[in-house]
Amino acid sequence: MVNILIANDNIYYAKELMNIIDDCINDVRISSITLDRKETIEKLNSDNNIDIILLSSKMPTLNGIEVINQLSNDKRKKYNQSIIIISEEPEIISKLKNDTTIYSCIDKVCSMSEIIEKIDELVKYKNRKKNIHLLKDTIRQELQEIGYNLSHKGTLYLIDAISLIYVRKEEDDLNLKKDIYPLLSQKYNKPIYSIKSDVVKATDFMDSICSKAKKKEYFSFEDDSKLTVKLVIYAVLNNVHKKIKELQIVNR
Numbered sequence: 001m002v003n004i005l006i007a008n009d010n011i012y013y014a015k016e017l018m019n020i021i022d023d024c025i026n027d028v029r030i031s032s033i034t035l036d037r038k039e040t041i042e043k044l045n046s047d048n049n050i051d052i053i054l055l056s057s058k059m060p061t062l063n064g065i066e067v068i069n070q071l072s073n074d075k076r077k078k079y080n081q082s083i084i085i086i087s088e089e090p091e092i093i094s095k096l097k098n099d100t101t102i103y104s105c106i107d108k109v110c111s112m113s114e115i116i117e118k119i120d121e122l123v124k125y126k127n128r129k130k131n132i133h134l135l136k137d138t139i140r141q142e143l144q145e146i147g148y149n150l151s152h153k154g155t156l157y158l159i160d161a162i163s164l165i166y167v168r169k170e171e172d173d174l175n176l177k178k179d180i181y182p183l184l185s186q187k188y189n190k191p192i193y194s195i196k197s198d199v200v201k202a203t204d205f206m207d208s209i210c211s212k213a214k215k216k217e218y219f220s221f222e223d224d225s226k227l228t229v230k231l232v233i234y235a236v237l238n239n240v241h242k243k244i245k246e247l248q249i250v251n252r
Contacts, residue, residue, distance in 0.1 A: 002126045003031040003049050004119075007040040007067065008056040008086070017054065020112060025120045027127055040067050044075060051126050053079065054119065057087035057096065057105075068101055076101055082126075084119060135163050138243050142236045146218055147206040154202030157184050157195050158229070162236055174230060203229050 004021065008014040011033070018030045031050055034040040044050065044067075057064035064085055071079065081103045085096050088108035097105045103122050106115050139162045140150060148155045161180050168179075177196065185192045207227045215221040219235050 002028045002051045002123045002130070004028060004052045004054060004123075005031055005040075005043060005047075005050045006033045006054045007035075007064070008033070008054070009035050010056075011035060016112075017115075020116055021119060024116050025123055028123050037063055037066055041070055044071065044079075048078075051082065051130075052103075052119070052122055053083045055083050055085055057085050058089055065096065068096070068099060071101065082122075084122060086115065132163065132167075135166060135240070135244065136160075138240050139163060139166075139236060142239050143206075143232075146214060146232070147210045148202060149205060152198075152202045152205065154198035154200070157188070158199050158202060158232075160184055160187070161199065162233055162240070165233065166237060166240060174233065176229065199229055203227060203232060206232075 006014045006017055008017070014033045014035075018033065021028060021030060031047065032043055034043050040055075044053070055064045055067060064087070068083070079101045081101070083099075083101045084103055085105040086108050087105065090107075096102055103125075104118050106118055136159055139159050143155060143158065144150055148158070161176065161184060164180055164183060165174065174180075177192070181192045181195050184190075184195045188195070210227065212221075212224050215224065215227070219227065219231060
């Protein structure tokens with residue numbers, strides 16, 4: 001669920017926008033409507049659940065430029081690519097379009113369907129980011145439970161590897177060296193052998209401290225056999241699938 005703040009001093013336009021968003025876009029909630037700069041800043045500072053801001057750029061009681069300029073550095077990071085400016089002034093759009101917080105600037109004279117299309121695009125982008133964040137948090141918890149050191153760079157690579165396998169649905173034909181490590185190599189600008197070596201080191205460390213009881217519980221091992229990266233991935237994925245499904249049911 002994506003939470004939207006509508007900041008617009010025209011309450012009739014804001015409510016029309018809210019109703020159309022509710023009717024046309026899935027997985028979204030209008031968390032609030034603010035009518036002036038002060039109220040908007042206070043809301044952004046007090047509510048950490050806002051994901052998207054639909055901001056009027058310049059009106060008698062609401063100056064979007066001032067709202068953006070008054071955001072703290074932390075808030076600017078949080079709202080990176082999260083603000084849609086709705087304006088009828090080309091010079092304002094030109095001035096704001098390159099700001100890091102701005103996802104899109106829309107001319108108010110555009111049709112409502114065009115505006116909704118752009119909002120829907122951002123909602124889907126935000127939902128994908130939330131899902132990836134949830135997925136990585138779940139993987140992180142699983143690895144921590146079996147003894148991985150979360151500060152080890154090999155564990156970081158492994159979290160990314162498992163999330164990629166989950167998203168790409170490649171469990172049935174898992175080839176780390178061919179399909180996964182090259183992607184991590186590109187992301188981190190590291191040689192493939194370096195990525196693989198660090199993942200193996202992190203796994204060897206985990207194996208050295210993982211008790212026989214934990215191996216039996218988590219991996220169904222009856223002895224103290226050595227754990228491999230692939231065995232870990234399959235076991236973690238199995239648990240992650242279950243937990244993500246449970247979370248999705250709870251959050252419906």
